Amino acid sequence: MYETFDQIADDIAGRLEEAANSRHSPMHTPVVATRDADARVMVLRAYDRATRTLRFHTDARSLKCDVIGEGAPVGVLLYDQAAKIQLRCRGTGRIERDGPIADAAWEASTTFARRCYLGDGPGTEVEQPSSGLPEWVEGRQPTEEEVAPAREHFAVLLVELAVVDWFFLSNDGHRRAVIDMVTRVGRWITP
Structure with missing residues (x-):
């Protein structure tokens, strides 16, 4: 089934597109790791095959x-248990707070999603369990006007993929390949 590097590169791109477009995809919420050895689960919002770029939404105060700023190494780990395929992606991340990509991502979000950026910044210490959201917006969908102030806290994380380590688990024998996403050149390695 997976005999060539082109097949694997196409499989990677197809899985990333599906993960970004379907919240039911097992790869929709990958683990994203930064150079400070911190890792977190994030929702994959988009994948651009032409530029090999993943897009995530984030709070600009995080x-x-x-850590990422205008360019830093980022790792993204995705796993599809049913297909038994793991993708270990490495690339360069950058944060965009303003500009056409961030503006379009904000506009495409629902007001319910935008309300997340109304609250306290991530990691703020609180006296009791809290979503961090203002009480007036808890449990309801706010209006466009109500979420407008949250735009200053919204940003996108873009990760331009350089290399993907593709790992297929099989009873017939595992297969593992490393694909350079720029050149689509690959090499087989032992699992």
Whole structure:
């Protein structure tokens, strides 16, 4: 089934597109790791095959935005248990707070999703369990006007993929390949 590097590169791109477009995809919520050895689960919002770029939404006040800034190494781990395929992606991340990509991502989001950026910044210490959201917005969908102030806290994390380590688990024998996403050149390695 997976005999050539082109097949594997196409499989990777197809899985990333599906993960971004379907919240039911097992790869929709990958683990994203930054150079400070911090890792977190994030929702994959888009994958651009032409530029090999993953897009995530994030709070501009989060620590990862400072760590990544305008360019830093980022790892993204995705796993499809049913297909038995793991993707270990490595690339360069950058945070965009303003500009056409961030603006379009904000506009495409629902007001319910935008309300997440109304609250306290991620990691704020609180006295009791809390979503961090203002009480007036808890449990309801706010209006466009009500979420407008949250735009200053919204950002996108873009990860331009350089290399993907593709791992297929099989009773017939596992297969593993490393694909350079720029050149589509690959090499087989032992699992």
